Amino acid sequence: xxxxxxxxxxxxxxxxxxxxxxxxxxxxxxxxxxxxxxxxxxxxxxxxxxxxxxxxxxxxxxxxxxxxxxxxxxxxxxxxxxxxxxxxxxxxxxxxxxxxxxxxxxxxxxxxxxxxxxxxxxxxxxxxxxxxxxxxxxxxxxxxxxxxxxxxxxxxxxxxxxxxxxxxxxxxxxxxxxxxxxxxxxxxxxxxxxxxxxxxxxxxxxxxxxxxxxxxxxxxxxxxxxxxx
Numbered sequence: 001x002x003x004x005x006x007x008x009x010x011x012x013x014x015x016x017x018x019x020x021x022x023x024x025x026x027x028x029x030x031x032x033x034x035x036x037x038x039x040x041x042x043x044x045x046x047x048x049x050x051x052x053x054x055x056x057x058x059x060x061x062x063x064x065x066x067x068x069x070x071x072x073x074x075x076x077x078x079x080x081x082x083x084x085x086x087x088x089x090x091x092x093x094x095x096x097x098x099x100x101x102x103x104x105x106x107x108x109x110x111x112x113x114x115x116x117x118x119x120x121x122x123x124x125x126x127x128x129x130x131x132x133x134x135x136x137x138x139x140x141x142x143x144x145x146x147x148x149x150x151x152x153x154x155x156x157x158x159x160x161x162x163x164x165x166x167x168x169x170x171x172x173x174x175x176x177x178x179x180x181x182x183x184x185x186x187x188x189x190x191x192x193x194x195x196x197x198x199x200x201x202x203x204x205x206x207x208x209x210x211x212x213x214x215x216x217x218x219x220x221x222x223x224x225x226x227x228x229x
Contacts, residue, residue, distance in 0.1 A: 012202045019201075020214050023194040027187055034183055044180050049171040064114050069220055072118060074212035076101060081159045081192065082199045082208045086152045089141035091205050093132045097125045156200070160192030191215055 038044045058065040079098035083091040101121055108117055148155065164185045168175060171184060195208040 012207065015201055016198060016207060016211060016214075019194050019198045020211060023191060023211075023215065024218075026190050026194075030187060030190065042179065044183065049180060049184060054170060061114075066220060067114075067118070069216040070213050073216060074209045077163070078195060078205065078208045078212055081163045082195055083205060084148055085155050085159060085196050085199050086203075087145050087148055089138060089145065092141050092144055093129050094205060096132055097128045100128055101125055152200070156193075156196040160189050160196055163192035163195075164189035 034044075054065075057068070076098055079094040080102075083095035083098070087095070104121065104124070108121075167185050167188045168177070168181055171181060191212070195212055198211050199205065199208045201207075
């Protein structure tokens with residue numbers, strides 16, 4: 001891998017755009033392949049799974065949907081799936097904070113206003129991040145980073161696959177698998193691969209978060225006009 005060795009913002013922005021373009025190209029090639037298989041081999045029924053909950057949020061509260069897709073999901077999901085990929089002590093703290101968020105979200109009432117909920121959650125995680133730096137000696141983070149560095153390729157590939165499979169719950173309430181679902185989540189695996197790739201190349205958590213946000217924003221640009229009309 002041609003890792004960017006210069007701490008040059010312009011080069012890293014160019015690399016962000018390059019990876020975004022390659023990711024879109026991979027989506028395009030994948031969907032062409034799916035259409036060929038659908039017509040010639042499988043006759044797949046892609047209509048039997050819909051992202052009902054997501055589409056419901058989009059229809060009822062577009063502002064909430066934009067925030068979730070472009071801000072909350074990129075920050076939280078990348079903090080879970082890419083923070084342990086060749087990590088620094090700060091990204092390990094992000095990982096712990098994201099896990100604490102997942103646990104804490106189980107105790108937040110479903111009818112709580114979404115904006116207040118995320119203000120409280122992100123505020124709490126900020127203090128958690130600070131506390132982790134004070135309570136856990138730096139050498140423990142360094143030891144964890146050393147071992148995680150050794151297995152970065154496995155973490156990269158496994159993280160991409162798990163990231164894709166987690167999104168099965170966008171379509172069904174309980175975990176299940178069939179060929180159609182695999183086809184529908186495979187673009188997320190492609191995305192996870194590129195999110196990990198840019199983390200390795202640009203060596204900072206901000207870049208996979210930005211690429212993730214760009215990816216979700218592209219979907220927003222496609223969906224919003226149809227929904228609002």
